[in-house]
Amino acid sequence: MNPANPLQHNPYNLIITGVGGQGNVLASRMVGDMMSQLGYDVIIGETFGASQRGGSVMSHLRITAKGVYSPQIPFGSAHMVVALEPSEALRVLKDYGNPHVRVICNTRPVQPVGVIRGDLDYPDMADLRRWVRELSGAAWFIQATDMAMKLGNPILANVISVGALAATGALPLSRDHFENVIGRKMAAGKIEMNLQAFDAGVAMIRSAG
Amino acid sequence: MENTPGQRHLVMGNEAISRGILEAGVQVAAAYPGTPSSEIIEVLSQVAARRHMYTEWSVNEKVALEVAAAASFAGLRAVAVMKQVGMNVAADFLLHVALRGIRGGLVLISCEDPGGLSSTNEGESRPYAKMMEFPLLEPGDFQEAKDMTRWAFDLSERLGSIVMVRSVTRLSHASGNVTFGQLPEDRPTADFNFNGAMLDPDTGPMINLPGPVTIIHRRQQEKMARAAALFETSPFNRYDGPERPELLVITASACQLYCREAIEILGLEQRVGLLKLGTTWPLPIQLLQRHLALCRRILVVEEVLPFLEENLQAFAARAAARIGIKQFFGKNDGALPSTGELNPDLVMAALSRILDIAPMGRDDAYRRRAEAIFAKGAPPRELTFCPGCPHRASFWGIHNALAMDNRRGFVSGDIGCYSLAALPCGFESLKTLHAMGSGLGMASGFGKLSPFGFDQPVIAVCGDSTFYHAVMPALVNAIHNDANVTLVVLDNSGTAMTGFQAHPGLAVNALGETVPTVEIPDLCRAMGAKVRVCDPFDLPVTQNTLLEMLDDPQGVNVLVLRQICALSPEKKGKKRYDMAVDPQICRADDCGCNRFCTRIFRCPGLGYDPQKGTARIDEVICAGCGVCADICPSGAIERKQRS
Amino acid sequence: MRIYGPQTLFEDVQQRGLCIGCGGCVALCPHFKTYKGKTARLFPCDRETGRCHAYCPKAEVDLDELARQSGQPSYPASPAGGYQRIVASRSGRRLAGQTCQSGGTVTALMTLALASGRIESAVLTGTKGLVPHPVRVTHPDGVAACASSKYTAAPTLSGLNAAIEAGRRHIGVVATPCQATAIAQMRANPLQQDDFQDPAGLVIGLFCTWALDTRHLIAFLDQRMDTRRIRKMTIPPPPAEVLIIRTDTGDSEIPLDQIRPLIPGGCRICPDMTAEWADLSVGELEGRPAWNTLIVRSETGRALVDEAARDGWLETESYPSGQLDHLLGAARGKKRRALQQARADGLLNSAPDTCRAALRLDAKTVDALIGDGEECACRY
Known part of the structure; x- marks a missing residue:
């Protein structure tokens, strides 16, 4: 299979990050399945297990016309970071960022226990935006969790973020591919809500210009 | 796992291994869950009925290997799956089954965790292959994870030996594209033949006795020699690179992906050769001799300990007359770290130093700025119990009871989510933490120290699954030896940490069938412990019950704290x-x-x-x-x- | 009064072995709890000031300030603190038929205080086995049930704190000298809370030379008898020098020398034998087993005693001549020993800028009470 749509980079390095319980693994799997169906070779590296319990989680996606790459992206080599939690964007950029990396950032914080306890400070959203912009070539900030709650379940922030990723045009992802992928894996009753979430993510990027 | 030969799928490494097991026609698969291995049995269980297969969550890894070996002795193909720590549990039986041999193909899959991403250690099990003399295979990518697993069963039957396949987190829990093969349709029947001569490998009883040990051992070593010969031509050992490289990199497992990427990024394809081994024990001597002769300098890239490195060094020393003196780089000289995971960057750094080329640096100004922003903008995320986790309530009661008791009491911990009770989320209650079942084993020991002035009360904790796995012998020990301890069983109705696999306390098995339960309180009572059962969410009752138990100057008290895990499928997302x-x-x-x-x-x-x-x-x-x-x-x- | 936080309290009192388990820091918050006669810190608290520290009778107790609060110019260099008068007393006809320990003065006065509505409830000390615990009584008939001598340090004040936290005021307390000291510090509104109201309506203090550590006593007696059979303990007046344990199967006597090692460290620096910060203080009257010594200290106390005498709750007589010297001599002895011990341990008047003290009072008063003016080594 030779994909018609060439990648901007080969391999294209995408990181999806968040906090345990935000649906990070599922989001990376959705993107991976969509790209794999388009004929690309996909490698997804992720950590889960203990880190699920309130820790940072991160999926590395390598998307390539052909071949197998390391499930760990080399430092400084991310092309796109999708952050389901804003401070996690900074954690990823520290190791994998570069001046050209693009970032999609959900603005709803998940406070670390140290912040809840009062030992640590969580930064202001204004600072977070400024820093993410400073460390990226382009950045989009989306209220994915707020929208997800409107749709009925905060976990849908991950699907909204996948929709936002599609709308950036960084990868040849489309609503049809998304529908095709979730149609295979998801209970019929959930498909409509996931499509709505995907569309909401697309709309957020479009309206941000 | 539909029967779609020739089709390409994006699958997790563990799913690829499962597919290999299915393609090999395995009929019995047994395991004790443990990250990063658990998905293998989960995937097999989903298709077991259609594939005429039996899967089980065994009570521990040793039993899992015994269950699988039984199927092998009855002529079926069988697999046992575990994480690296389980290898040590299974090791006693493993020694004997490796010595005596097998009938149907028997494969042991060990999924290991370099860096301890979800383990309390980064222990290795590759040395078992050398120590106990059986073949070891290490797949280097997702396609190989499937193909080598499938081949391992052919190899096992051809040699009459158990074969080990070793995976790592970055393969088991990573995903990649795999082209599926054919699923077999034949259905052999099971029969254990024991009427032949005592030592007949195919028809005799499967017995290890003191007398004929050396005879059987000699046979085992002949199998290893045959394995080494087979490995000479294995397609899983591949060389890529120039005919006269400046440096030969020898690697295996997921490390080969790091090496390939490092060579590609540094543009060293014409200077560095890469020998990727799939069969890492016994070593294919001719193949190695050919490749070691290519150049003087050798870099060995592997996780975690220098297993391959030292075996290659020993071989190179023996072969020095033929291949010349070699200079080795790897763990022993510090070119690569001998703790933790490797990655492309670490391999690039090693290559740059050895070849004296400029390292591929990141934009330095960016990196410094990103680190400065990270320091202010990303507060660390300490691990914690999930919202609604029963363990938080349980350790609230345990901590408060020990604090009120005020005799410097402590918790002897065990393996599970509740290991986190060593951290602030469990009020730092847990003061010892080692292996499965060690919590009560240690408490049993502490409970006998009073003649030496020890007056601190000890509470051992364990999970429900851990209880069956390794705590039961420790409980018998504590009761029989009259140790004064309290055991708290944190029963959250499943093997929660690894994904709610069934255990003997539940009326369902891996296949979803209804099965008899073995109740923890009944077991403890039958053993002779004083047993109470509470809901940990009832904080005062839990605390007071524990205070009463701590007050009891004699014997073993067991408190079963029963509350279902907040992430369990029955409970998740449903707020009370x-x-x-x-x-x-x-x-x-x-x-x-x-x-x-x-x-x-x-x-x-x-x-x-x-x-x-x-x-x-x-x-x-x-x-x-x-x-x-x-x-x-x-x-x-x-x-x-x-x- | 210098007020620090719970961490300081933990370091200075608990970790130094000075805690006598009075319960003054318990039930104010979830951080301190009492269990089996011992105060436990469950969790650290990082407040820089706290009521726990302010109330504690073993941390930064400023005796001159407490004296000024009760209307005296400074802490007197007298063995039994400030008082109006000392009388002999015993319960009157209104309590006839009730069994009381010795003279029954405390029972009579607390019963009257409840019956007359002066207080809305009384916090007393009961026991479960050998473990003392606070009992809150709202009916006059409930007082007598707690009337027996406890020789173990009791967390009575946790009951007072719990009642105050539940919004109760005008609470009567029967308190040992250390507990009365804690209550005096409570009444000073040490954290200057806006909505502060004096919680204690009446404090009747008990004479005390020392108490025993509950857990140590239980461990001691466990080796000698079936402690479940113990019904009562008494220490008869000198020169007996024994603790008498009355059990279902008979009495046994334990020489006081054997149980003195069970006295908590905090008692050894206590300068107060006669509960100087109470409204009324009550003790035995040596030589007259059915009578008490009653010290009237405050107006509240005087009014209660007058009414009790008038209405037949209490019989009073003038204090026997000769006994007063004996009483004051014993009180002076305790005071001298405690101040010497506190000074030797670096716990008395430690340098105020750099060190923390358990007790503070004017140096001249110390000299007068001890008899010399040697400087102490700082312990904190």
């Missing part, structure tokens, strides 16, 4: 209560509270609003368990039953 904080009543940081709920209880569903100066509930995160209402000293946290 809507929680709210009354800001009028909340005392915040006043004397009398000092932010008790957020500073001490620290459920992630709670928060503190510095502007308003009151606690609050984060409704996105709160699981609605209602426990925080009981710890609030002012009654400011309200719970409303959900309809």
Whole structure:
């Protein structure tokens, strides 16, 4: 299979990050399945297990016309970071960022226990935006969790973020591919809500210009 | 796992291994769950009925290997799956089955965790292959994970030996594209033939006896020699690179991906050769001799210990007359770290140093700025129990009882989510933590130290699955030896940490069939312990019961704290209560509270609003368990039953 | 009064072995709890000031300030503190038929205080086995049930704190000298809370030379008898020098020398034998087993005693001549020993800028009470 749509980079390095319980693994799997169906070779590296319990989680996606790459992206080599939690964007950029990396950032914080306890400070959203912009070539900030709650379940922030990723045009992802992928894996009753979430993510990027 | 030969799928490494097992026609698969291995049996269980297969969650890894070996002795192909720590549990039986041999193909899959991403250690099990003399295969990518697993069964039958396939987290829990092969349709029947001569490998009884040990051992070594010969031509050992490289990199497992990428990024394809081994024990001597002769300098890249490196060095020393003197780089000279995972960057750094080329640096100004921003903008995320986790409530009771008892008591811990009780989320209650079952084993020992002046009370904790796995012998030991200890069984109705696999306390097995349960309280009573059962969410009853147990000057008390895991499929997303904080009543940081709920209880569903100066509930995160209402000293946290 | 936070309290009192388990820091918040006669810190608290520290009778107790609060110019260099008068007393006809320990003065006065509505409830000390615990009584008939001598340090004040936290005021307390000291510090509104109200309506103090550590006593007696059979303990007046344990199967006597090692460290620096910060102080009257010594200290106390005498709750007589010297001599002895011990341990008047003290009072008063003016080594 030779994909018609060439990648901007080969391999294209995408990181999806968040906090345990935000649906990070599922989001990376959705993107991976969509790209794999388009004929690309996909490698997804992720950590889960203990880190699920309130820790940072991160999926590395390598998307390539052909071949197998390391499930760990080399430092400084991310092309796109999708952050389901804003401070996690900074954690990823520290190791994998570069001046050209693009970032999609959900603005709803998940406070670390140290912040809840009062030992640590969580930064202001204004600072977070400024820093993410400073460390990226382009950045989009989306209220994915707020929208997800409107749709009925905060976990849908991950699907909204996948929709936002599609709308950036960084990868040849489309609503049809998304529908095709979730149609295979998801209970019929959930498909409509996931499509709505995907569309909401697309709309957020479009309206941000 | 549909029968779609020739089609390409994006699958997790563990799914690829499962597919290999299916393609090999395996009929019995047994395992004890453990990250990063658990998905293999889960995937097989889903298709077991269609594939005429039996899968089971065994009580521990040794039993899993015995269950699989039984199928092998009856002529079926069988597999046992475990993580690296389970290898040590299975090791005793493994020694004997490796020695005596097998009938149907028998494969042991060990999924290991370099860096201890979800383990309390980064132990290796590759040395078992050398120590106990059986073949070891290490797949280097996703396609190989399937293909080598499938081949391992052919190899096992051809040699009459158990074969080990070793995976690592970055393969097992990573995903890649795999082209599926054909699923077999034949259905052999099981029969254990024992009527032949005592030592006949195919028809005799499968027995290890003191007399003929050396005869059987010699046979085992002949099998290893045959394996080495077979490995000479294995397609899983591949060389890529120039005919006369400046440096030969020898690697295996997921490390080969790091090496390939490092060579590609540094543009060293014409200078560096890469020998990727799939068969790492016994070593294919001719193949190695050919490749070691290519150049003088050798870099060995592997995780974690220098297993391959030292075996290659020993071989190179023996072959020095033929291949010349070699200079080795790897763990022993510090070119690569001998702890933790490797990655492309570490391999690039090693290559750059050895070849004296400029390292591929990141934009330095960017990196420094990113690190500075990270330091202010990304507060560390300490691991914690999930919102609504019963363990938080259980350790609240345990901590408070030990603190009130006030004799410097402590918790002897065990392996599971509740191991986190060593951290602030469990009020730092846990003071020893080692292997499965060690909590009560150690407590049993502490409980016998009073003649030497020891007067600290000890509470051992274990999970429900851990109880069956390794705590039962320790309980017998404590009771029989009259150790004065308290055991708290944190029963959350499943093997929660690894994904709710069934265990003997549940009326369902891996296949989804209804099966008899073995009740923990009944077992403990039958053994002779004094047993109580409570709901940990009932904080006062839990605490008082523990105080009574700590007061008991004799014998073994068992408290079973029963509350289902907040992430379990039955409970996840279903809130029992809507929680709210009354800001009028909340005392915040006043004397009398000092932010008790957020500073001490620290459920992630709670928060503190510095502007308003009151606690609050984060409704996105709160699981609605209602426990925080009981710890609030002012009654400011309200719970409303959900309809 | 210098007020620090719970961490300081933990370091200075608990970790130094000075805690006598009075319960003054318990039930104010979830951080301190009492269990089996011992105060436990469950969790650290990082407040820089706290009522727990302010109330504690073993941390930064400023005796001159407490004296000024009760209307005296400074802490007197007298063995039994400030008082109006000392009389002999015993319960009157209104309590006839009730069994009381010795003279029954405390029972009579507390019963009257409840019956007359002066207090809304009384916090007393009961026991479960050998473990003392606070009992809150709202009916006059409930007082007598707690009337027996406890020789173990009791967390009575946790009951007072719990009642105050529940919004109660006008609470009567029967308190040992250390507990009365804690209550005196409570009444000073040490954290200057806006909504502060004096919680204690009446404090009746008990004479005390020392108490025993509950857990140590239980461990001691466990080796010698079936402690479940113990019904009562008494220490008869000197020169007996024994603790008499009355059990279902008979009495046994334990020489006081054997149980003195069970006295908590905090008692050894206590300068107060006669509960100087109470409204009324009550003790035995040596030589007259059915009578008490009653010290009237405050107006509240005087009014209660007058009414009790008038209405037949209490019989009073003038204090026997000769006994007063004996009483004051014993009180002076305790005071001298305690101050010497506190000074030797660096716990008395430690340098105020750099060190923390358990006790503070004017240096001249110390000299007068001890008899010399040697400087102490700082312990904190």
